[in-house]
Amino acid sequence: xxxxxxxxxxxxxxxxxxxxxxxxxxxxxxxxxxxxxxxxxxxxxxxxxxxxxxxxxxxxxxxxxxxxxxxxxxxxxxxxxxxxxxxxxxxxxxxxxxxxxxxxxxxxxxxxxxxxxxxxxxxxxxxxxxxxxxxxxxxxxxxxxxxxxxxxxxxxxxxxxxxxxxxxxxxxxxxxxxxxxxxxxxxxxxxxxxxxxxxxxxxxxxxxxxxxxxxxxxxxxxxxxxxxxxxxxxxxxxxxxxxxxxxxxxxxxxxxxxxxxxxxxxxxxxxxxxxxxxxxxxxxxxxxxxxxxxxxxxxxxxxxxxxxxxxxxxxxxxxxxxxxxxxxxxxxx
Amino acid sequence: xxxxxxxxxxxxxxxxxxxxxxxxxxxxxxxxxxxxxxxxxxxxxxxxxxxxxxxxxxxxxxxxxxxxxxxxxxxxxxxxxxxxxxxxxxxxxxxxxxxxxxxxxxxxxxxxxxxxxxxxxxxxxxxxxxxxxxxxxxxxxxxxxxxxxxxxxxxxxxxxxxxxxxxxxxxxxxxxxxxxxxxxxxxxxxxxxxxxxxxxxxxxxxxxxxxxxxxxxxxxxxxxxxxxxxxxxxxxxxxxxxxxxxxxxxxxxxxxxxxxxxxxxxxxxxxxxxxxxxxxxxxxxxxxxxxxxxxxxxxxxxxxxxxxxxxxxxxxxxxxxxxxxxxxxxxxx
Numbered sequence: 001x002x003x004x005x006x007x008x009x010x011x012x013x014x015x016x017x018x019x020x021x022x023x024x025x026x027x028x029x030x031x032x033x034x035x036x037x038x039x040x041x042x043x044x045x046x047x048x049x050x051x052x053x054x055x056x057x058x059x060x061x062x063x064x065x066x067x068x069x070x071x072x073x074x075x076x077x078x079x080x081x082x083x084x085x086x087x088x089x090x091x092x093x094x095x096x097x098x099x100x101x102x103x104x105x106x107x108x109x110x111x112x113x114x115x116x117x118x119x120x121x122x123x124x125x126x127x128x129x130x131x132x133x134x135x136x137x138x139x140x141x142x143x144x145x146x147x148x149x150x151x152x153x154x155x156x157x158x159x160x161x162x163x164x165x166x167x168x169x170x171x172x173x174x175x176x177x178x179x180x181x182x183x184x185x186x187x188x189x190x191x192x193x194x195x196x197x198x199x200x201x202x203x204x205x206x207x208x209x210x211x212x213x214x215x216x217x218x219x220x221x222x223x224x225x226x227x228x229x230x231x232x233x234x235x236x237x238x239x240x241x242x243x244x245x246x247x248x249x250x251x252x253x254x255x256x257x258x259x260x261x262x263x264x265x266x267x268x269x270x271x272x273x274x275x276x277x278x279x280x281x282x283x284x285x286x287x288x289x290x291x292x293x294x295x296x297x298x299x300x301x302x303x304x305x306x307x308x309x310x311x312x313x314x315x316x317x318x319x320x321x322x323x324x325x326x327x328x329x330x331x332x333x
Numbered sequence: 334x335x336x337x338x339x340x341x342x343x344x345x346x347x348x349x350x351x352x353x354x355x356x357x358x359x360x361x362x363x364x365x366x367x368x369x370x371x372x373x374x375x376x377x378x379x380x381x382x383x384x385x386x387x388x389x390x391x392x393x394x395x396x397x398x399x400x401x402x403x404x405x406x407x408x409x410x411x412x413x414x415x416x417x418x419x420x421x422x423x424x425x426x427x428x429x430x431x432x433x434x435x436x437x438x439x440x441x442x443x444x445x446x447x448x449x450x451x452x453x454x455x456x457x458x459x460x461x462x463x464x465x466x467x468x469x470x471x472x473x474x475x476x477x478x479x480x481x482x483x484x485x486x487x488x489x490x491x492x493x494x495x496x497x498x499x500x501x502x503x504x505x506x507x508x509x510x511x512x513x514x515x516x517x518x519x520x521x522x523x524x525x526x527x528x529x530x531x532x533x534x535x536x537x538x539x540x541x542x543x544x545x546x547x548x549x550x551x552x553x554x555x556x557x558x559x560x561x562x563x564x565x566x567x568x569x570x571x572x573x574x575x576x577x578x579x580x581x582x583x584x585x586x587x588x589x590x591x592x593x594x595x596x597x598x599x600x601x602x603x604x605x606x607x608x609x610x611x612x613x614x615x616x617x618x619x620x621x622x623x624x625x626x627x628x629x630x631x632x633x634x635x636x637x638x639x640x641x642x643x644x645x646x647x648x649x650x651x652x653x654x655x656x657x658x659x660x661x662x663x664x665x666x
Binding site for chain 1: 386557561576577578579582587588589590591593594596597598599600601602603604605606607610
């Protein structure tokens with residue numbers, strides 16, 4: 001048992017953009033395990049856009065991150081001590097232990113991970129919460145059929161990349177929206193999207209129109225704002241919109257939907273969702289995703305920051321779109 | 334057989350607000366009936382907000398109104414000549430004969446109306462298309478349960494008044510939004526809504542918040558813009574939005590949805606619909622509405638303009654909210 005470990009707490013709530021001052025690194029004492037408890041050394045932390053919402057005190061679907069508490073977040077790691085019969089030292093586990101080198105769990109929210117076919121880090125991405133968000137929104141909301149045109153924003157990201165590949169496997173025409181030529185090239189050449197529009201190129205509406213000659217039947221929205229409006233402008237009748245994220249709207253910016261009229265004219269159905277509220281699908285979804293990853297039918301990419309101290313900067317970069325694929329923090333080498 | 338009849342055609346497309354110059358009255362010759370045809374004298378014309386959309390050449394769900402053609406619209410009247418075995422002279426029928434004193438139909442879109450329990454004019458309102466829009470959106474989209482709070486905009490109108498009364502019969506708390514104190518008083522005292530907010534009073538968001546102490550579970554939207562945003566601001570988790578109309582957005586005004594973030598945070602489902610695309614529900618819906626009207630469980634109100642020449646002005650008034658309840662034009666005295 002180590003005597004101490006390091007963690008990062010939220011030191012203050014952001015006013016506008018997140019800054020380094022909103023975080024504080026602390027060294028805390030390890031306490032002895034109680035009966036039933038497990039000590040886990042975190043190998044990877046997950047950084048996700050939803051964390052920005054939690055840092056605000058505004059009403060949200062999730063409880064606010066508390067001041068001076070460990071930043072919440074998904075983790076994968078290895079059991080280093082256990083007083084729980086189900087978890088053995090050395091086993092790989094996923095949990096919600098937050099931005100910390102180690103964590104103690106009563107085991108309720110831990111699950112064992114099989115790393116024989118799937119790398120440990122992928123359980124925070126393509127076969128974890130982001131992958132499930134893609135799987136749920138695509139399968140339970142978009143109802144896309146072969147031949148439909150599907151638009152996915154943040155197309156190179158942890159969620160969007162999976163949505164697009166699921167849609168390709170379904171036989172849809174898939175058009176991504178991503179920030180920058182390099183991401184767009186990756187989305188088309190590596191992930192197999194039919195096209196990808198660079199929203200930084202300055203002609204989003206026109207470029208998306210050119211990439212969707214038969215209109216748009218389904219939108220998987222991770223960004224909001226101009227991305228969503230550009231996709232709405234191309235909708236066919238009865239198109240569906242799965243609203244998964246609005247990363248453009250962090251930092252308190254208003255994010256009006258300009259083309260509200262099209263929701264009526266094109267008889268659209270739009271649904272916002274939070275994947276953690278649909279746990280009944282997780283077993284099925286994660287099994288399907290794991291099989292697709294193991295057989296290389298779904299590819300993924302990671303951006304890995306090194307060491308706990310790098311987490312705040314990596315998180316700020318994620319909110320700016322500096323990451324390329326799933327943003328992780330690696331804690332052990 | 335009369336030798337001529339009068340009609341109103343669209344003389345030009347509106348640029349911005351509709352004006353009298355967009356219409357032209359014409360006298361046309363009556364032609365002999367072909368085999369299978371029916372001549373109907375219109376007793377009432379229906380005026381409806383959707384007609385504004387048709388007058389525009391912009392893409393819409395319905396074909397554009399053609400220049401120099403009779404303004405399209407629902408009608409009720411009486412058969413005055415028939416070469417169709419199914420329709421007899423003297424029978425009351427509903428149809429889509431447009432802004433005209435008379436019309437010839439091949440019978441396909443005519444239906445016989447039973448005026449023994451329901452007044453003829455009601456077939457253009459509470460037991461016609463507006464009533465069905467209310468019935469469909471309320472029953473097939475809002476999924477409101479007893480105890481839910483339902484917000485209805487244009488609450489005194491042909492659609493909103495029916496939505497609110499259906500919701501009251503379901504045991505919901507019903508809060509209307511209407512323009513002016515007189516309409517609000519009617520909505521509460523005559524229609525039995527729990528509350529009604531006057532959007533002209535200048536405190537829409539605050540007044541609606543006060544009227545919805547337990548938040549909002551379902552929104553039936555006829556107006557859009559500030560009305561929709563005020564209701565979205567009060568939504569509880571998993572609230573539903575039936576988007577039936579956006580009358581605030583005619584005349585080319587942008588109608589942004591300001592509170593787009595709430596669509597995600599509160600996991601809302603929003604669906605735009607056009608009731609004429611759901612004919613499979615009409616028989617059931619109209620039977621239910623007719624029974625409720627005949628037993629006085631649903632009340633309705635009409636604003637009746639007199640004579641064909643009054644139709645353009647009445648239509649412009651409708652778009653400004655000058656009507657009170659269903660706007661009709663009465664053609665025979």
